[in-house]
Amino acid sequence: MRRFLLPAAGLLACLPALAEYPEKPITIVVPFAAGGPTDKVARDLAEALRKPLGATLVIENVAGVGGTLGAAKVAKAAPDGYTLLLHHIGIASATALYRSLPYKTLEDFEYLGMVNEVPMTLIGRPSLPASNYAELGKWLEANKGSVNLAHAGVGSASHLCGLMFQAAIRQEMTTVPYKGTAPAMNDLLGNQVDILCDQTTNTTGQIEAGKVKAFAVMSPKRLPGVLSKLPTADESGVKGFSISVWHGLYAPRGTPKAVVDKANAALRAALKDADFVRRQEALGAVIVSDARLGPAEHKKFVEAEINKLGPVIKAAGQYAD
Ligand code: ASP
Numbered sequence: 001m002r003r004f005l006l007p008a009a010g011l012l013a014c015l016p017a018l019a020e021y022p023e024k025p026i027t028i029v030v031p032f033a034a035g036g037p038t039d040k041v042a043r044d045l046a047e048a049l050r051k052p053l054g055a056t057l058v059i060e061n062v063a064g065v066g067g068t069l070g071a072a073k074v075a076k077a078a079p080d081g082y083t084l085l086l087h088h089i090g091i092a093s094a095t096a097l098y099r100s101l102p103y104k105t106l107e108d109f110e111y112l113g114m115v116n117e118v119p120m121t122l123i124g125r126p127s128l129p130a131s132n133y134a135e136l137g138k139w140l141e142a143n144k145g146s147v148n149l150a151h152a153g154v155g156s157a158s159h160l161c162g163l164m165f166q167a168a169i170r171q172e173m174t175t176v177p178y179k180g181t182a183p184a185m186n187d188l189l190g191n192q193v194d195i196l197c198d199q200t201t202n203t204t205g206q207i208e209a210g211k212v213k214a215f216a217v218m219s220p221k222r223l224p225g226v227l228s229k230l231p232t233a234d235e236s237g238v239k240g241f242s243i244s245v246w247h248g249l250y251a252p253r254g255t256p257k258a259v260v261d262k263a264n265a266a267l268r269a270a271l272k273d274a275d276f277v278r279r280q281e282a283l284g285a286v287i288v289s290d291a292r293l294g295p296a297e298h299k300k301f302v303e304a305e306i307n308k309l310g311p312v313i314k315a316a317g318q319y320a321d
Contacts, residue, residue, distance in 0.1 A: 021081055021259050022055035028249075029085045031070025032152055033063045033180025037118065037199035041247050042086040044279050045115060048270035053263070063179035066155030068094050068101055071250075075103035079252040081259035084112070088247045092305035094155030096313045105306065110255045111298040113267045115247040116285040118199040119223055120161050121230065123206070124213035125191045133215045133236035136195075140171060149173040150184040150193040157245045158184065160309070161197035161218055167316035168238045188212060199245050200227065200284030219244045223284055246288075246305075248298050260295060268293055 030042045039061060046057035062070035067090040077083035095105045103109075122133075130136040140147055149166070151159040158181050166173055173195075178184040181198045188196050189211060197218060207214040208226055216233045217223055220242045223230065233241035249267055251260065270276060271287050280287060292301065 021262060022053055024082065025056040025058050026053065026081065027058050027060050027083050029070045029074050029083065030059055030061050031063060031067035031085070031087055031090070032061065032156070033178070033182045034059075034061045036152070036180040036182035036185075037202035037245075038067075038086065038088055038247070039180070039182070040201050040283070041115065041118070041280070041285070044276055045086065045249075045270060048273040048276035049266050051273075052266035052269035061180075064153065066090060066094055066097075066153030066159060066177075068098065068103075068155060072102040074250060074252055075108040077252045079110075079254035079256075081251060081255055081263065083252065084263070085109070085250040086115070086247060087250060088118075089157050089160065089243075089245045089305065089309075090155050091248070091250075092302055093157070093160045093309050093313065095306050096310040097155045097159075106299065106303060108253045109250040110253060110260050111295045111302070112249040112251055112260060112263045113293045113295060114288045114298050114301065115249060115267070115271065116280055116287050118201050118245045118247070118283075118285045120157065120197050120199055120218040120243055120245060121203045121207065121227070122161075122165065122195065122197050122215045122218060122233065123188070123203055124195045124215060125188050125193065126212060127191045128194060128213050130215070131213060133231060133233075136213075136215045137169075137237065140169065144171060147171070147173040147195070148176050148193045150176045150178060150181075150188060150196045152181045152184060153177045153179065156181075157199065157243075158197050160313075161243050163316050163319050164241065164243060164312065165197060165218075165233075165238070166319040168233075168241050172319055185212075201280075204283050218242070225282075225284070227284060246301075248302065264293070264295055 030039045032038045062073050074085035130139045149162045187193050206212045216236050217230045
C-alpha cells in the first residue's frame with residue numbers, strides 16, 4: 001500500500017507548482033555563440049515571451065560541436081519547464097551527420113512549436129577579389145585547394161549550407177569550424193577566412209554596410225527588401241540550390257503537458273508581438289503560420305526534415321568534415 005501512496009502524494013504536491021508555472025526565471029539554451037543569428041532570434045523571442053509567460057527569460061549560450069552540446073544539455077535537464085532550447089535546422093541535420101549523438105532527437109524532447117524561417121546568404125571576406133557570383137566562381141576555380149570556408153561546427157546550418165555548396169560546385173574546401181557564426185563573422189571581417197554561408201539575421205547589416213562581399217541568397221527566390229538585388233544561387237548557376245533555416249523551441253522529455261501547453265500558448269502570443277515581428281522581418285526572417293505552431297506539427301516537421309536531409313547529406317558525404 002505504502003508503495004502506491006508515495007508517488008500519489010508526490011504527484012499531488014506537484015500540482016500547485018504546475019498551476020503556478022512559471023514561478024521563477026526560465027533559461028533558454030542557445031547552442032551557439034552569443035551575438036550570432038540563433039542567439040539574436042532567441043534574445044528577441046525571450047523578450048516577446050516575457051509578457052505572455054509572466055516570467056523573465058535568461059539566455060545561456062552552450063556553444064560547441066555544431067549545436068549538439070547545447071541540445072544535449074537540455075535533453076538531460078530537469079523536465080520542469082525552466083530549461084528550454086532554441087535550436088534551428090541543425091537539430092535535424094546533426095541527426096543525419098553524426099554517427100551517434102548524446103540525445104535522441106525525436107524522443108528526448110517535448111516539441112513546443114516552431115518560430116520562424118530565415119534565408120541564408122553566401123558572403124566573402126572584404127579583401128576577396130570578387131564582387132559578384134560570376135567572379136567568385138572564377139576565383140574559386142583559380143584557388144582550388146586553398147579556399148577556406150568558415151562554419152559553426154559540424155551539423156550547424158552554415159556547415160550544412162557549405163557542405164551542399166561544395167557538393168553542388170564539386171569543389172572541396174578547407175572548412176574552419178567555430179562555436180557559432182558570430183566568431184566566424186569576426187574572422188571573415190578580419191580577412192582570415194574566405195567565405196561563409198550564414199543567416200540573413202547575421203549578414204544583412206554587414207552586407208548593407210558593405211563590410212563583406214555578398215554573392216548570393218541560398219533560398220529559391222530573391223528576398224524582398226534590402227537584399228533584393230542579391231541573386232539566388234540558382235540564378236547564379238548553382239542549379240536547384242536551396243536551403244533555409246528554421247527555428248523551434250524545445251523542452252526536455254517528460255515536461256508536464258500543462259507546462260508544454262502554457263509554453264506553446266505563450267509562443268503563439270509572442271509570434272504576434274508587433275516588435276518581435278518587426279525586428280525579425282527587418283532581418284529577413286519569416287514568422288511561421290499558426291498551422292505550423294502546434295507541438296505535433298513541429299515534431300512532424302522535424303521528422304520530415306531529418307528524412308529529407310539524410311539523402312542530401314549522404315550524397316554530399318565526401319565534403320562532410
Ligand atoms: N548561424 C550558425 C549556424 O551556422 C549558428 C549561430 O551562430 O547562430 O548554424
